[in-house]
Amino acid sequence: VIGRQRHCIALEDFSREELLLVLDLAVSMKEVLLRPIKKVPSLRGKSVVNLFFEASTRTRSSFEIAAKVLSADALNWTSATSSVTKGETLVDTARNLEAMRPDVLVIRHSASGAPRLVAQHVACAVVSAGDGAHEHPSQGLLDCFTIREKLGTLEGKTLAIVGDISHSRVARSDLHAFPKLGTTVRLCGPPTMIPVGVEKMGCTVTHDLRTAVEGADAVVMLRIQHERIGDPLIPTTREYSRLWGLNAAKARNWLKPSALILHPGPINRGVELSPDVADGPHSVILDQVQNGVAVRMAILYLLAGGDPAEATA
Amino acid sequence: VSNLIIIEGGRVIDPATSVDGIRTVVLRDGQVAEVSERADPPAGAIIIDARGKWVTPGFIDLHVHLREPGQEYKETVASGARAAVAGGFTSIVCMPNTSPVNDTLAVTELILARAAAAGLARVYPCGCISRGSGGEELAEYGELKAGGCVALSDDGKPVMSSALMRRALEYASVFDLPLTVHEEDLALVGKGVMHEGAASTRLGLKGIPGQAEEVMVLRDIALAELTGGRVHIAHASSAGTVRAIRDAKRRGIAITAEVTPHHLTLADEDLAASGYSTAFKMSPPLRSAADLAACVAGLADGTIDCIATDHAPHSPVEKELEFDAALNGIVGLETAFPVCLALVKTGRLTAQRLIEALTAGPARAFGLPGGTLARGAPADLVILDPVAEWLCTADRLHSKSWNSPWLGHRLTGRCTHAIVGGRLVHQDGKER
Numbered sequence: 137v138i139g140r141q142r143h144c145i146a147l148e149d150f151s152r153e154e155l156l157l158v159l160d161l162a163v164s165m166k167e168v169l170l171r172p173i174k175k176v177p178s179l180r181g182k183s184v185v186n187l188f189f190e191a192s193t194r195t196r197s198s199f200e201i202a203a204k205v206l207s208a209d210a211l212n213w214t215s216a217t218s219s220v221t222k223g224e225t226l227v228d229t230a231r232n233l234e235a236m237r238p239d240v241l242v243i244r245h246s247a248s249g250a251p252r253l254v255a256q257h258v259a260c261a262v263v264s265a266g267d268g269a270h271e272h273p274s275q276g277l278l279d280c281f282t283i284r285e286k287l288g289t290l291e292g293k294t295l296a297i298v299g300d301i302s303h304s305r306v307a308r309s310d311l312h313a314f315p316k317l318g319t320t321v322r323l324c325g326p327p328t329m330i331p332v333g334v335e336k337m338g339c340t341v342t343h344d345l346r347t348a349v350e351g352a353d354a355v356v357m358l359r360i361q362h363e364r365i366g367d368p369l370i371p372t373t374r375e376y377s378r379l380w381g382l383n384a385a386k387a388r389n390w391l392k393p394s395a396l397i398l399h400p401g402p403i404n405r406g407v408e409l410s411p412d413v414a415d416g417p418h419s420v421i422l423d424q425v426q427n428g429v430a431v432r433m434a435i436l437y438l439l440a441g442g443d444p445a446e447a448t449a
Numbered sequence: 450v451s452n453l454i455i456i457e458g459g460r461v462i463d464p465a466t467s468v469d470g471i472r473t474v475v476l477r478d479g480q481v482a483e484v485s486e487r488a489d490p491p492a493g494a495i496i497i498d499a500r501g502k503w504v505t506p507g508f509i510d511l512h513v514h515l516r517e518p519g520q521e522y523k524e525t526v527a528s529g530a531r532a533a534v535a536g537g538f539t540s541i542v543c544m545p546n547t548s549p550v551n552d553t554l555a556v557t558e559l560i561l562a563r564a565a566a567a568g569l570a571r572v573y574p575c576g577c578i579s580r581g582s583g584g585e586e587l588a589e590y591g592e593l594k595a596g597g598c599v600a601l602s603d604d605g606k607p608v609m610s611s612a613l614m615r616r617a618l619e620y621a622s623v624f625d626l627p628l629t630v631h632e633e634d635l636a637l638v639g640k641g642v643m644h645e646g647a648a649s650t651r652l653g654l655k656g657i658p659g660q661a662e663e664v665m666v667l668r669d670i671a672l673a674e675l676t677g678g679r680v681h682i683a684h685a686s687s688a689g690t691v692r693a694i695r696d697a698k699r700r701g702i703a704i705t706a707e708v709t710p711h712h713l714t715l716a717d718e719d720l721a722a723s724g725y726s727t728a729f730k731m732s733p734p735l736r737s738a739a740d741l742a743a744c745v746a747g748l749a750d751g752t753i754d755c756i757a758t759d760h761a762p763h764s765p766v767e768k769e770l771e772f773d774a775a776l777n778g779i780v781g782l783e784t785a786f787p788v789c790l791a792l793v794k795t796g797r798l799t800a801q802r803l804i805e806a807l808t809a810g811p812a813r814a815f816g817l818p819g820g821t822l823a824r825g826a827p828a829d830l831v832i833l834d835p836v837a838e839w840l841c842t843a844d845r846l847h848s849k850s851w852n853s854p855w856l857g858h859r860l861t862g863r864c865t866h867a868i869v870g871g872r873l874v875h876q877d878g879k880e881r
Contacts, residue, residue: 148651227769247771248653249725270653305653332656333647367639
């Protein structure tokens with residue numbers, strides 16, 4: 137368990153203390169990752185099933201590595217079908233996997249709320265690896281971890297999140313986590329990408345990139361989908377890139393020298409980020425990937441029944 | 450031999466005749482014979498003691514899905530009619546989106562035959578606006594009317610073609626049939642599955658603005674004005690809709706409207722609190738608290754004519770799914786009275802207006818018999834216990850389906866007796 141949480145489905149459910157429990161444990165998990173022998177027996181005899189209904193390489197691999205470093209057995213179950221018309225229902229799939237007695241079920245699904253539905257039908261712990269446009273809790277935690285590690289604290293800091301907030305589960309998890317840890321959040325994007333009522337989640341909204349990033353301690357640049365058929369949010373990625381993309385000139389003129397640039401990946405180079413910025417001095421994008429493993433180790437460890445005091449022994 | 454039923458000691462609420470007080474009701478040979486302060490029971494009468502209870506005309510529901518033919522695993526005409534009388538509805542209008550759809554006499558006749566065999570609620574079929582509900586050609590309204598259809602609808606499917614809607618209103622006026630319209634601009638709906646607002650943003654579910662309904666309501670008000678046809682707005686859900694109907698009525702346009710119990714009592718934040726429960730997924734979606742308040746106000750001031758349940762049975766096969774994948778709709782016949790009674794108990798609606806919206810209101814909107822205890826009216830009557838508490842469970846419901854947001858909740862208020870045409874068809878939770 138993570139405090140009172142039996143599952144890790146939504147950071148909306150997490151208290152500040154529960155967030156810190158994961159972040160603090162992830163510090164020692166990262167230390168394990170940096171050892172020459174990257175293996176501890178903490179979860180020996182435990183099993184983790186990765187149930188992925190949506191294509192994902194990095195998140196699935198990250199959970200898989202996290203499980204293996206902790207000596208848990210990891211099984212990957214990938215399914216292209218996620219609809220009742222294509223065969224087995226989600227609940228049936230979950231019950232079948234449950235019968236194999238995993239300790240943790242990691243699920244990614246295109247439908248918001250799917251991990252919650254699964255959790256209602258299985259006895260094991262459920263971790264969301266992203267559901268629809270709802271939440272991506274481990275990504276939110278790794279964003280917190282990365283910024284805290286680089287800046288020393290999250291208290292009193294300012295984070296800007298730029299891009300398609302409407303469709304972003306990363307933005308929602310960030311919005312539920314950062315304010316609880318003392319960070320102010322600004323959202324930025326064209327009005328078509330800002331969901332109704334999002335300011336009620338405790339953030340400010342601007343449509344001007346400069347206003348969003350000037351003075352910010354960290355900036356999360358979200359991936360822009362090239363085309364959304366039938367629901368045009370932007371005229372072209374060309375115009376988006378000019379108005380809301382970050383290039384070297386904007387970074388130089390508007391960003392604090394110490395500002396961090398994050399991206400949940402995969403990057404559309406030349407759209408939301410120019411290559412020189414993605415690979416430049418502000419970028420902590422690859423740190424995020426490494427920290428993701430540490431954060432997921434902490435989540436798996438706690439939910440599989442581990443004691444935080446004995447995690448890396 | 451005359452069939453005589455006397456109901457004594459109850460609070461009779463009959464808005465159509467402006468009666469509200471302790472009265473004795475005499476039903477003779479399938480008609481209301483007398484409602485009076487006191488009556489001497491003649492010999493041979495069945496006497497029902499209604500002290501402490503309400504005695505009202507049988508409820509009329511203009512919007513019910515009976516699923517037969519084609520989806521009998523969800524509901525049948527018989528099971529739906531049984532659920533109806535258990536909930537106090539002695540007349541129901543059944544929507545044509547069966548399989549096949551009710552766009553032909555054969556389907557209308559099948560429904561009426563099944564309803565006659567069940568012998569419970571009066572069942573009035575609603576025929577299709579367009580052939581196959583395809584939204585392209587007119588269905589044969591003359592034949593549908595002759596077969597017994599009382600209204601027309603492509604329910605569930607908005608009539609997106611303004612031209613077809615215009616012709617349908619013109620053509621239906623020959624037969625004096627109202628068009629019950631499901632108002633949603635499908636382009637604005639997109640892939641939306643709930644009301645658009647702070648709750649949909651938090652849940653990451655695609656939202657549908659109230660304006661998706663309002664723009665179609667405004668279109669159909671304009672077309673009603675153009676054609677003189679009768680438009681009935683199904684399940685009004687947004688504040689803009691209520692405002693548009695109020696303005697249209699003020700201008701004398703022939704428009705009526707219904708609202709569901711769930712749009713009067715539940716909002717999008719209730720869905721959010723449920724943790725993606727598909728028992729809160731319906732079309733139109735549960736809207737904001739402000740929309741809800743506007744619907745209650747619209748019902749209270751008469752802008753909205755009646756309460757209709759949009760009883761939409763679905764099995765777990767269609768509901769125990771991801772929220773995006775689950776079908777729209779909830780059952781409502783057996784929960785409507787207690788759910789709406791809560792509005793009376795909290796002072797937002799008078800008892801008289803509630804009963805009017807369940808009886809005289811719908812009767813007037815579609816020109817149906819009943820809805821009153823006036824002398825000579827059909828002996829369709831219900832006795833309601835306004836303080837009885839009961840636990841809403843799948844076992845307790847007579848419907849074949851139990852897809853309800855109130856499942857597992859304790860509800861206050863229930864129908865203890867239902868009389869249709871002078872026959873006691875429901876009593877105390879069991880069929881007679």
